[in-house]
Amino acid sequence: MRKEGRLTRWIGWTVVAALLLLSFIIGWFAKPTCPNTPNDTASGKYLREFLDEMRPEQIREHLRKFTRLPHLAGTEQNLKYAEQIMKEWKEYGLDSVEMVPYDVLLSYPNKTQPNYISIIDQLGSEVFNTSLAEPVPEGYEDVSNIVPPYSAFSPKGQPEGDLVYVNYGRTEDFFQLERDMRVNATGRIVIVRYGKIFRGNKVKNAMLAGAKGIIMFSDPADYWAAGVQPYPDGWNLPGGGAQRGNVLNLNGAGDPLTPGYPAKEYTYRLSLEDGVGLPKIPVHPIGFHDAINLLKNMGGPIPPNNWKGALNISYRIGPGFTDDFKSQKLRMNIHSNNQITRIYNVIGRIRGALEPDRYVILGGHRDAWVFGGIDPMSGAAVVHETVRSAGRLISKGWRPRRTLIFASWDAEEFGLQGSTEWAEDNAKLLQERAVAYINADSAIEGMYTLRVDCTPSLHTLVYDLTKQIASPEEGEEGVSLYESWHKRDNWTDNRDAPRISKLGSGSDFEAYFIRLGIAAGRARYTKNKKTERYSSYPVYHSVYETFEVVEKFYDPSFKRLRAVAQVRGGLIFQLADSQLLPLDVNQYADALGKYAQSIAQLGHRHPEEMNTYRVSFDSLFSAVENFTVAASDFHERLQTLNKADPLQLRIVNDQLMYLERAFIDPLGLPGRPFY
């Protein structure tokens, strides 16, 4: 009895003690923790769903839908597509979608007075004229509003003169022309081939050389892949095709009449004479069929081999024609108009759950020279699919930690105007709140492998992410995109990882990355740089950039575009939803060290000049060293960060977010205030 009683009591107390402990535990867990301790595991699950939701057939459909009609910036059709995108993004489930207009300077050919180039005889009669339009591809014969090839923002004019051939129109080409070949471009019309540098710079160089006009042509050496048929039987540029494009020198100013400010109704506008980057001499682009006719009878010296393209002519320098055609001259007939035109960005948002005041942006343009089969709609289709997939997640209860912004920019082809005006309109907010900008121009320019250009702090995220995405290549089932990419494009002998390049310029990320200092990146499918040496892709900016060129040649399964969608989408997902921002400061330090070394190496090639001007890289290397130490210390502190403390987390994330801003000088570069 005693024993039993003791045992009973003992058991009783044990039970009571256990109950007390249980109560304590219940009390502990009943109390809510801090409101903002989300869960990276849940986020990882949603990422998988987000990526898996993206479908090749959906991307195909988006692309088909938005490439039926030409939709040049400032035209009714491009507004209609904007309205359609707005409508569909709303249906997909974004919190808000708005249309944001600006009134910017655009340029169009005169509909009643076409642009062309003539060879004229002594009497001024036209003995040859370049074509007024490209032959329309099959299936699009009834389409109206195809703008003929032109150089946007060319001034009007009908200059006459002798022709001078200046290779690619680079600074070194004009130097060689004048110094070695002793040919002067002043007062003449220069003809250059497309490629190597931005066409606006060719025009600037021609102006500086005193030319009175400039013609640009697509040489098969630069726009023709061996063994490939011209469109529609292959993806090469037909001889009648020509590359449209703007010929501005904006240096990031956006609308030429409102540099630094959004082009709103209340904004002060410069006069046309004072507009930023507008060329002062007529400019016109032609295809290689026309180019043969202009070039074949040229006289003057025969150039070195690296000035010769792939046409069956001798590529003489000029000036003017050979003896037989001495009396013939060239006349450009340019009648384009600059006009202030309304453009429309579409801006959609998913409001962040915990940090609505932090923005992650996925933006790409919608305006196209004609159909935009590749540029930009292969990118726009990818954005569309990303929005659709994000909408599906929203419907399942997901909401990102930070705000996601999706943008369909207008008038990129006229100098990144839509994206730049919006950046100018929202500069303060973006500077204070934008975590990253991912660009979504053309998603494919080749059939070989992935290409990523981004700020160094994103390298690690790109690698991590591509390991979670499948290779789109046939026969690579079970192979990750990372592996597929790595195999095809390893960095260098020193680094065993897929190559990632620096961000350059020339697409809508400029205002975000170069002006505002927001971490940025872009990803697309690309060609094999080692074997395919042509610039961009052959049908670039021609009427032959159709849905079919993608469907038949570049990505019949639409898996490559899906992979690009997964990379772009995965990047914004991780940037918006990770507790700790996935930006790697050590990678930044590493890249800076390499840049510094390559600058110093360039310097060491010119020891005399370095000595004369007393150039030293000591301060540069010292700064890089300081940065490297600070980055490494910071990275170490991250290891012990208490992620459950929302204020600690925010402070560290702010440091990560503002890292990229540190590299922006508000005074800009000399003469280039927006770079």
Add this chain to the structure above:
Amino acid sequence: MRKEGRLTRWIGWTVVAALLLLSFIIGWFAKPTCPNTPNDTASGKYLREFLDEMRPEQIREHLRKFTRLPHLAGTEQNLKYAEQIMKEWKEYGLDSVEMVPYDVLLSYPNKTQPNYISIIDQLGSEVFNTSLAEPVPEGYEDVSNIVPPYSAFSPKGQPEGDLVYVNYGRTEDFFQLERDMRVNATGRIVIVRYGKIFRGNKVKNAMLAGAKGIIMFSDPADYWAAGVQPYPDGWNLPGGGAQRGNVLNLNGAGDPLTPGYPAKEYTYRLSLEDGVGLPKIPVHPIGFHDAINLLKNMGGPIPPNNWKGALNISYRIGPGFTDDFKSQKLRMNIHSNNQITRIYNVIGRIRGALEPDRYVILGGHRDAWVFGGIDPMSGAAVVHETVRSAGRLISKGWRPRRTLIFASWDAEEFGLQGSTEWAEDNAKLLQERAVAYINADSAIEGMYTLRVDCTPSLHTLVYDLTKQIASPEEGEEGVSLYESWHKRDNWTDNRDAPRISKLGSGSDFEAYFIRLGIAAGRARYTKNKKTERYSSYPVYHSVYETFEVVEKFYDPSFKRLRAVAQVRGGLIFQLADSQLLPLDVNQYADALGKYAQSIAQLGHRHPEEMNTYRVSFDSLFSAVENFTVAASDFHERLQTLNKADPLQLRIVNDQLMYLERAFIDPLGLPGRPFY
């Protein structure tokens, strides 16, 4: 037994249940709440202690200590004071104190070739020379290194010519001179009286008018209070005293050779010819004894009454002297040197407990033209006392929510150089992290009441705070500083509150407020503007700015300086320690509405021009209206803010912090990139 047993059991179970509940409660409370839920009540108690700790006799002692010797920027003595301040701030208990040097362009008289002005006869002989120094005040006879009156950054030169009197040297004075009086200043030496506008602008105007030199004098009309004796028997400027000062037109550039960048050893420096704002004609300041001698024999027309000062002369315009002295001319002899000189800021910090990455700055300069009894040491003594009091709180276990930064700037007198270079050095961090900047130049310029100039968002805080501070005036025991101030300087007929003015320019807040857009304010004791019409205070920038001028006349009890210390100190305390930033967006909206109205009223005075140039204020009023609505909405949202949610609080505080940044245009004003 049964009943008893039941009772026992019942009691037993009740006890167990109570224990379970207790355990639950213990569990609940044992679990830490969110780490960052501080307590505004505790903060209020510390504020009271912080203000009460400030002592008049301590401020007296600080002022006495730092005004014994001249301590011009760039001199050994000013470095010694910097070292002493650094040492004492450390002793007071700041977390860190550092010395931050820059190498900037300063200007000094040549020690072996003094600057002066002569009247010369036909032969070039000097018939009168201005004094080479001010009579040294009693008690300072043995002090060396008193720099004589000079205009810093005047170029060297010995121009000769006829004198022209141009009143205050304002734009309108030069207009009147040339249009109404038909006198041309070109090729002549102009003489103007100090006052109304910054002396650097007088020099610019003289240059634009083609003058070959400019002399500035202190007229008793502008530097003499009625019924007051000259120093040492009163606080008026003696006739032998003159106002030193720089004559730059920097427009916020800081060091003239490194605009936009910190003047470090690795910084690219402009050549002297390209330096920002350096005057191109010799400049020199004189007192009114010397001025009488230059002016009394002048010829030419008699000017209107508002051109006449209080000297017993007729203030003729010139050019040159009357008939009797026709052959006499003026010669300036200026031999000052510009030289790159090392200056030293002292920067002290108290690291914030919860938001170390948010900065509240109290900064004022240390360099003085001579002793700096008022300018700047009355302000520096106040900063010193604030640091001492903050140190006492730290020793009691207090630590502010945000980081406090204390700054002793150098070379303010040479164009706000120390503060501007540090702002340039830390521009990114400050832009991202600075909550507010409170300026601490001269703490007293009169004996009447408080003067506050600040950004509108600080109005409410200033009012709340001054209600917690006692009036320093005799006979006002139990009266708050707010009441005392209100009684003496009510805003307007429309607004029943003490007047607060807009922040202008001319002291170290410029780079922080005007360039970086950080909320800023200043407070000092001032004169009665209605009855005392002289500019600044009579002994300003003369050798007579001694400790004694404060002790004998301006603040014998040192209670006025204590009150200023409590205002400046209270501001930074509240800004650094309040959970929610004490910035009032509605006040900002209100002020913007008033500014817009006053601009529109100015416009309506010129209806024809408004019409001709099609000027409309519609966009302005629309913007103000939008801002007002947004501010009011935001203010309302604040009422329901969950302050226990650290992330919510941080997001709202970020919005408040960045409000002031919204008014900064990174491109600056036309021709003034830093404004």
